Amino acid sequence: MGLPIHFVVDPQGWCCVGFIFVIWLYNTVFIPQLILFPRFEEGHIPAAAIWGYYFASVFCVVSLLRASTADPGKLQDSPKIPITEKEFWELCNKCNMMRPKRSHHCSRCGHCVRKMDHHCPWINNCVGEDNHWLFLQLCFYTQLLSGYTLFLDFCHYYYFLPLKSNNWDVFVFRHELAMLRISTFMGIVMFGGMASLFYTQVVGILTHISECRLFNS
Known part of the structure; x- marks a missing residue:
């Protein structure tokens, strides 16, 4: 898929x-x-x-x-957080959404991305x-x-x-x-x-x- x-x-x-x-x-x-x-x-x-x-x-x-x-792994609005993983989530101070650790907020895309490596301008993504x-x-x-x-x-x-x-x-x-x-x-x-x-x-x-x-x- x-x-x-x-x-x-x-x-x-x-x-x-x-x-x-x-x-x-x-x-x-x-x-x-x-x-x-x-x-x-x-x-x-x-x-x-x-x-x-x-x-x-x-x-x-x-x-x-x-x-x-x-x-790339955009976090959806109001994500469902499994009870067993709550301790691994944190609040993003830019978009005020809960996100799993190792996620980062991209200022160009305007949202958090799971396990974000970097924003590459050469693919605009x-x-x-x-x-x-x-x-x-x-x-x-x-x-x-x-x-x-x-x-x-x-x-x-x-x-x-x-x-x-x-x-x-x-x-x-x-x-x-x-x-x-x-x-x-x-x-x-x-x-x-x-x-x-x-x-x-x-x-x-x-x-x-x-x-x-x-x-x-």
């Missing part, structure tokens, strides 16, 4: 999501035209390389949309108990797509044989070098940023699991 839809009214967050979407769209449109299709036509790469790139691109944008619109796994998926698929893009950019210049023919009447081929430099720069930024974020998230999860085991033992 899918998570409830959750939208945050934040123009700054919309701009961040739009920026990520533009980067995704840029590489999804131009990398196949500049590298994949010409290389495939001359027999340098198999068709599986093209399909693999598009699959990675689809998984990346779908995970972005899901992480951006999924409910909080990362909490219900959508944390979707955020990790987004980090993973973004790394995959960015790494694949960097690999293709590198092979295009330093490994593959020169193309025998180019259609110089097409805009993308006239500006090939500049466009690939832009792609490479965006790939380095996205891959480096997402790799560090994914690492810190995984380390945080493993640390929390270890602390829970020590507490229960």
Whole structure:
């Protein structure tokens, strides 16, 4: 069963999501035209390389949309508190609602989120108990797509044989070098940023699991 839809009214967050979407769209449109299709036509790469790139691109944008619109674990009004868990709940001094411990109030979203990790402007949503796994998926698929893009950019210049023919009447081929430099720069930024974020998230999860085991033992 899918998570409830959750939208945050934040123009700054919309701009961040739009920026990520533009980067995704840029590489999804131009990398196949500049590298994949010409290389495939001359027999340098198999068709599986093209399909693999598009699959990675689809998984990346779908995970972005899901992480951006999924409910992170918003506390409902007048939540029912089990008698056995009352001691683990506390009052939020901002929204005057009872919330379980490890919940936090997000000033951008305007409500408390269960096990809130942080508010991420790049998805315009909080990362909490219900959508944390979707955020990790987004980090993973973004790394995959960015790494694949960097690999293709590198092979295009330093490994593959020169193309025998180019259609110089097409805009993308006239500006090939500049466009690939832009792609490479965006790939380095996205891959480096997402790799560090994914690492810190995984380390945080493993640390929390270890602390829970020590507490229960």
